[in-house]
Amino acid sequence: MPPIRDAMPAFELFQPGSVSDALGILDRHGADAWVMAGGMDTFDWLKDRIKKPRVVVDLGMVNELRGIKDAGGGLEIGAMTTLTTVANNPLVKERFPMLAEAALIVASPQIRNQGTAGGNVSQDARCWYYRAGWPCYRAGGNICYADTPTAVNREHAIFNADRCVAVNPSDTAPALVALDASFVIKNGSSERVVPAEEFFIGPGIDIERLTVLRPGDLLTAIRLPATWAGKAHYFEKVRDRMVWDFALVNIAASINASGSTIADSRMVVNGVSATPYRLTAVEDAIRGKARDKATADMAAEIAVRGAVPLRHNAYKIPLVKALVKRAIRGEAEWTS
Numbered sequence: 661m662p663p664i665r666d667a668m669p670a671f672e673l674f675q676p677g678s679v680s681d682a683l684g685i686l687d688r689h690g691a692d693a694w695v696m697a698g699g700m701d702t703f704d705w706l707k708d709r710i711k712k713p714r715v716v717v718d719l720g721m722v723n724e725l726r727g728i729k730d731a732g733g734g735l736e737i738g739a740m741t742t743l744t745t746v747a748n749n750p751l752v753k754e755r756f757p758m759l760a761e762a763a764l765i766v767a768s769p770q771i772r773n774q775g776t777a778g779g780n781v782s783q784d785a786r787c788w789y790y791r792a793g794w795p796c797y798r799a800g801g802n803i804c805y806a807d808t809p810t811a812v813n814r815e816h817a818i819f820n821a822d823r824c825v826a827v828n829p830s831d832t833a834p835a836l837v838a839l840d841a842s843f844v845i846k847n848g849s850s851e852r853v854v855p856a857e858e859f860f861i862g863p864g865i866d867i868e869r870l871t872v873l874r875p876g877d878l879l880t881a882i883r884l885p886a887t888w889a890g891k892a893h894y895f896e897k898v899r900d901r902m903v904w905d906f907a908l909v910n911i912a913a914s915i916n917a918s919g920s921t922i923a924d925s926r927m928v929v930n931g932v933s934a935t936p937y938r939l940t941a942v943e944d945a946i947r948g949k950a951r952d953k954a955t956a957d958m959a960a961e962i963a964v965r966g967a968v969p970l971r972h973n974a975y976k977i978p979l980v981k982a983l984v985k986r987a988i989r990g991e992a993e994w995t996s
């Protein structure tokens with residue numbers, strides 16, 4: 661019998677009106693509960709009947725999780741703030757234009773109207789073997805179907821693969837790492853604040869999760885410090901089609917320049933690893949250098965050291981090099 665699609669399995673639905681009610685429900689139901697934000701990733705899993713949670717906790721009525729406010733020159737973004745609001749917010753555009761750009765280029769207007777800041781960073785891997793329900797490592801099995809001689813792996817990882825070669829698909833995640841954001845996570849009566857770089861995890865830590873979020877956890881806000889506000893920002897996404905599509909590779913860079921000299925930077929690529937991949941060796945190499953072609957060319961070579969392409973994704977190596985060059989030169993159009 662063919663699999664049933666589009667008819668969701670039965671679950672118990674909760675629609676709390678406050679953070680404390682949501683936390684109480686999550687606490688009571690533990691690993692049986694699924695947090696739902698905008699539903700843009702959630703409904704795929706439920707309609708395809710690949711994930712079958714017993715309880716769904718819809719955050720749609722928790723208004724205290726929405727909104728963007730000033731935080732000492734930085735910003736605090738509520739987890740349920742839509743991507744459209746992030747993209748259009750005047751403070752985000754003024755202080756952190758790369759985040760506004762990253763949010764604006766996610767998917768389609770309809771998905772941005774519904775998808776949230778918290779959901780975008782918490783979304784799961786897009787590897788089609790996994791999403792089709794194949795029993796791979798990430799699904800608790802003992803094989804990676806994307807890393808076999810006949811696998812279709814054009815979109816997969818070139819860095820830091822460990823059994824699973826799926827990549828983090830988010831557009832806002834690299835921008836948030838480049839802006840040194842942190843994530844506020846509540847669980848029961850406790851709260852922890854996790855730096856963006858630690859929020860995203862690779863298969864070496866847990867092959868079944870892309871983030872540190874565990875049952876009972878509620879991501880409530882994303883904090884952006886003032887450190888990189890008003891500095892030079894660069895964001896670029898390369899995708900197959902110039903309409904809604906996930907990134908093949910994207911890049912986010914914050915550059916603190918004094919004249920044409922780079923004083924400091926944070927540079928992150930996504931779509932190449934299970935976590936947004938921070939180019940710390942590049943950051944070190946370009947410190948104190950001019951923002952010119954020679955620096956860009958040198959950085960591009962460093963950026964791809966250690967890359968291990970699969971059968972169909974070696975094209976990501978020149979792509980990363982080109983994006984690093986363009987970020988350093990601050991170019992809007994392809995030139996090399």
Ligand SMILES: Cc1cc2nc3c(=O)[nH]c(=O)nc-3n(C[C@H](O)[C@H](O)[C@H](O)COP(=O)(O)OP(=O)(O)OC[C@H]3O[C@@H](n4cnc5c(N)ncnc54)[C@H](O)[C@@H]3O)c2cc1C
Pocket residue numbers: 694695696697698699700701702703739740765766767768771774775776777778779780781782783784829830831832873877878879880904905906907
């Ligand atoms: C057709 C299509 C195209 C897309 N293209 C892109 C793209 O180009 N770029 C891109 O970045 N994304 C893209 N996406 C992904 C989309 O942006 C995400 O699915 C969406 O941002 C998820 O947000 P959501 O609010 O809908 O979260 P949901 O789908 O409801 O949740 C996503 C995951 O996060 C968890 N979660 C959500 N909020 C919280 C919270 N506050 N606390 C704890 N856990 C939470 C949920 O449990 C779930 O596992 C696309 C999606 C679709 C369907």
Ligand code: SF4
Pocket residue numbers: 785787788789790796797798799803804805806807816823824825826
């Ligand atoms: S890349 Fe990861 S998610 Fe995809 S089949 Fe391999 S183990 Fe599964």
